[in-house]
Amino acid sequence: MNYPFWDVPYLSGGGVIGLIATYHLLIALFAVGGGLYLPLAERKALKEGRDDWFGVLKSHSKFFLILTAAFGTTSGVGIWFAIGLANPEATSTLIHNFVFGWAIEYVFFIVELTTAAIYYYTWDKIDPKLHLKIGYVYAASSWLTLVIINGILTFMLTPGSTWLSVAGSGNEASVFWYAFFNPTYFPSLVLRTLISWNLAGIWALVTASRLDGFRHGKLKHEIISWSAKWLIPGFVLVPFCFLWYLAMVPEAQRQLLDLGISTIGQGTFTQITRSALITVMTSATIIALVYFVAVRNSKSFGLGWAISLVLLAFAATASTEQAREMLRKPYVIGDFMYSNGVRKSEVEKYNAEGYLTHSSWAANSVKGFYSDSETIEAADLKKGELMFRGQCGACHTEKGYRAMNNLLKDRDETAIGNILQMLHENKDDSPYRKYMPPLVGKDDEIKALAAYLKQISVNASK
Numbered sequence: 029m030n031y032p033f034w035d036v037p038y039l040s041g042g043g044v045i046g047l048i049a050t051y052h053l054l055i056a057l058f059a060v061g062g063g064l065y066l067p068l069a070e071r072k073a074l075k076e077g078r079d080d081w082f083g084v085l086k087s088h089s090k091f092f093l094i095l096t097a098a099f100g101t102t103s104g105v106g107i108w109f110a111i112g113l114a115n116p117e118a119t120s121t122l123i124h125n126f127v128f129g130w131a132i133e134y135v136f137f138i139v140e141l142t143t144a145a146i147y148y149y150t151w152d153k154i155d156p157k158l159h160l161k162i163g164y165v166y167a168a169s170s171w172l173t174l175v176i177i178n179g180i181l182t183f184m185l186t187p188g189s190t191w192l193s194v195a196g197s198g199n200e201a202s203v204f205w206y207a208f209f210n211p212t213y214f215p216s217l218v219l220r221t222l223i224s225w226n227l228a229g230i231w232a233l234v235t236a237s238r239l240d241g242f243r244h245g246k247l248k249h250e251i252i253s254w255s256a257k258w259l260i261p262g263f264v265l266v267p268f269c270f271l272w273y274l275a276m277v278p279e280a281q282r283q284l285l286d287l288g289i290s291t292i293g294q295g296t297f298t299q300i301t302r303s304a305l306i307t308v309m310t311s312a313t314i315i316a317l318v319y320f321v322a323v324r325n326s327k328s329f330g331l332g333w334a335i336s337l338v339l340l341a342f343a344a345t346a347s348t349e350q351a352r353e354m355l356r357k358p359y360v361i362g363d364f365m366y367s368n369g370v371r372k373s374e375v376e377k378y379n380a381e382g383y384l385t386h387s388s389w390a391a392n393s394v395k396g397f398y399s400d401s402e403t404i405e406a407a408d409l410k411k412g413e414l415m416f417r418g419q420c421g422a423c424h425t426e427k428g429y430r431a432m433n434n435l436l437k438d439r440d441e442t443a444i445g446n447i448l449q450m451l452h453e454n455k456d457d458s459p460y461r462k463y464m465p466p467l468v469g470k471d472d473e474i475k476a477l478a479a480y481l482k483q484i485s486v487n488a489s490k
């Protein structure tokens with residue numbers, strides 16, 4: 029624990045990242061898919077001489093520019109803010125490995141934002157063919173931002189054997205491209221591209237819903253039907269790409285998914301399955317609504333319905349991201365660093381020499397606890413709290429998200445001691461090792477953690 033812990037009551041730091049990331053993804057992927065939607069729609073209108081389409085496209089490109097440039101960019105920075113606080117150790121690894129990747133990313137961002145603005149402000153002002161070309165430059169640069177960031181995101185799930193073989197040696201930069209084009213890179217790129225087209229269709233329905241269906245019935249129907257087609261490739265191909273993606277995830281990680289599915293009836297470990305089910309159900313609902321409410325009744329399709337579709341897409345995105353996140357457990361960077369920032373290679377060192385003792389600011393606090401507290405028990409509790417924050421807080425809160433007071437209710441000292449023992453030994457047959465990191469530290473630290481957890485469980489049973 030080289031950094032102080034960011035304590036977010038009820039939600040946890042991970043929860044904050046999840047919320048910002050989902051919001052960001054909805055907009056950022058729209059920026060990618062919508063970037064292609066606009067020029068293709070413009071091309072169609074140009075070819076068919078449909079002046080009435082231009083009015084709609086102009087207003088859509090304004091909505092698009094505001095949403096992506098104002099909300100997409102700020103939420104992107106928000107993710108940085110949150111991951112740096114919630115998981116400084118992993119963020120540092122990413123920066124050390126991918127600073128060059130981010131430099132490229134920013135070049136594409138600037139091209140993307142500039143062309144999006146030029147595209148909007150030059151409607152009717154320049155030759156339509158040139159305008160269309162600007163649209164294509166936008167489409168390409170926004171997709172390229174996905175091409176880059178996808179390498180960094182997939183790296184965290186599957187860094188790949190080449191990178192793992194040099195991880196921690198200082199030579200990581202020499203295998204940059206292996207880390208970048210890691211095992212899940214391509215399936216994920218195809219998946220995200222397909223989803224970006226789905227979102228382009230869904231967001232376009234927001235603009236279309238505002239057309240007066242009684243005065244412009246035909247136009248509204250055409251735009252809605254054309255936008256709805258953007259959902260088809262995704263809905264046909266996503267299931268296959270998802271299987272491809274899973275096939276590239278290491279066996280050990282996939283077991284977590286099997287575990288979820290085989291225990292679905294007993295409800296022992298259903299989170300990942302629950303997420304997957306929510307994704308399937310919300311996606312099916314989206315398709316049904318788009319067809320029956322938007323396409324079949326386009327005249328009366330209003331903003332309320334369009335916003336419901338966006339909210340459903342939000343739920344589908346959130347649950348898919350949650351499932352991906354679960355798949356990565358207990359790691360934040362696959363097979364290298366656990367979610368709580370402990371490197372796999374450091375486990376033995378911490379067990380032999382102590383966990384808190386290896387963190388300069390925590391070690392000093394601990395000394396203070398023992399000199400300032402009235403009793404040793406009180407000092408132990410404080411020390412245990414630091415252990416909890418450092419090693420459990422990445423995934424658990426005291427009350428709230430994956431709450432300790434719930435999970436520990438009715439467990440006495442022996443039961444708590446047993447579970448900590450299992451987490452500490454981390455044997456091959458431990459059911460916990462599939463989703464929880466090993467508990468590291470010396471005996472006195474683990475005892476302090478037990479004392480702290482016992483207090484939570486006592487408070488919970490009151």
Ligand code: HEC
Nearest residue numbers: 296297357358367368419420422423435447463464465467
């Ligand atoms: C990588 C994330 C992660 C970390 C870090 C983590 N856990 Fe967990 N823990 C989980 C998940 C996921 C579950 C399953 C929760 C559920 O079923 O609702 C769980 C469940 C538990 C349970 C209930 C187990 C059972 O058999 O009912 C306990 C107790 C627990 N964790 C304690 C801890 C302690 C103590 C630590 C710190 C030493 C810790 N966890 C660190 C992810 C984590």
